[in-house]
Amino acid sequence: MNNDILSIAKKTIELESNAIAxxxxxxxxxxxxxxxxxxxxxxRVIITGIGKSATIATKIVATLNSxxxxxIFMHAAxxxxxxxxxxQNNDVVICISKSGNTPEIKVLIPLIKRNNNPIIAITGNKDSFLGTQATYTLNTFVEKEACPNNLAPTTSTTAQLVMxxxxxxxxxxxxxxxxKDFAKYHPGGALGKKLYLRVSDLVENNEAPKVNIDTSVKNALLEISNKRLGATAVLDNxxxxxxxxxGDIRRMLNKSDDFLSLTSLDIMSKNPKKIDINAMAIEAMDVMETNNISQLIVVDKQxxxxxxxxxxxxxKEGIF
Structure with a gap:
């Protein structure tokens, strides 16, 4: 049975990929x-269709808008x-239909043509009513649906989507x-955030933990704990x-029994990875991934x- 399942899936993918090619x-x-x-x-571009073609039309509308x-989507019925x-007068209409001969399409096309709007057909039958009446016809002919009965729209709708x-x-x-244009249209999504969110947007709500080089380890640990970022910067003048x-704290505890006498200078990591406050947030992600670290020091141009x-x-922002 498992072989049958895999065989059917592979056959479906092969049929559709060949049709797309x-x-x-x-x-x-x-x-x-x-x-x-x-x-x-x-x-604007008005996209219309009926049945499964209407569903494909809505996705194409979303892609164009983004x-x-x-x-705009307009259901043919x-x-x-x-x-x-x-x-409207200056709109271009894209009409999607596998057969190009559905009753709704036959009624709709003359009404659109009466207003002199250009019609772009996406159809699997270029000789259909839609194919011959459209201003421009984009041929999405497929030999066979992936459905074994050659009935359920599968390969044909995939071809429409690709077109x-x-x-x-x-x-x-x-x-x-x-x-930048893409980010403007996707301000709330993870994709948009990767394109417009900056490090400054992330750190403005965080506290800035810091200790001096002569601060005791105990107080450094308290600073890390209180600021809840898992780290603290160490400053000298x-x-x-x-x-x-x-991690530095854990390594210190493994090496020293007398940690109370130590200072921040004794256990800190020198030359920490830094990032400019105006850098893109996605750059911070790249630095963290490359260096396998969880925190980055943020600095300004000076x-x-x-x-x-x-x-x-x-x-939290959906970037990582």
Whole structure:
């Protein structure tokens, strides 16, 4: 039975991957002209479909919006019952349908054409009503659905989704959409935070534990415990001299029975890893991962001590 399960899964993936690979053979001047049409448009991209194609349409809308191309979903059935008003004069309409011959599509297309909106078809049948009536037709033909009965939309919807991604990425590159633009559209998500969150945003709510080089180990331990960052900076005449971490304390206890006579200078780690307060938070993550550490000393441009950023700060923000 296990072999059957794996065999079915592998066959499904193989069928769909072959169909996607074949899309490169179906891309032609229609795709190029469709992209130029969207770039030239002063309106939005309205994407419509019915059934599983409607579900794919909503995902393509989300991808376009997140990459700088304003898009709106319009269900094909609802469009002919009042939602057609979504489409404005300068909008481009993308219509998705495997067969291109569903009743709703046949009613909808003439209504859109009456308002002279360009129509981009994504269909598996370029000779269908949709394929022949559209301004530009993007062929997503697949030989067979992954469904053994060749009924459930599987391979065909995957092909539609990939064609939508090809549209979105092409527009993204031609519009020179940058990582800063991406962050602007994703301010609340982990992806956006990686692109805009700075170390200063993380340390502003943290205390800045610090002791002097002549501070007793006992008081250094109290500072670490009270500030709850697992470490403290060690200063010499207000200049950074080192760092004491929980690990340093444990190593000291293993080596010395008379730790009460020791000072911070005796157990600190010199030349600690540092990061500029204006650096990106993701840079702090990279330094921690590379050096297998949990804390980073934060300094300003003049190398003045500003605090400590902890790995938990990054985890809390969803970056690590």
């Amino acid at each position: 074949n899309l490169t053979n179906l891309i032609d001047s229609n795709f190029e002209n469709a992209i130029k049409c969207i770039l030239k448009s002063k309106g 990459t700088g191309t304003p898009a 609802d469009a002919i019952h009042g939602d057609l008003g979504i489409i 939508g991604d090809a549209i979105a990425v092409t527009l993204l590159e031609l519009n020179q959409f940058t990582s 207000n200049k950074l001299a080192g760092i004491i971490t929980d 190398d003045n001590y500003k605090g400590i950023v902890h790995i938990h700060d990054l985890i």
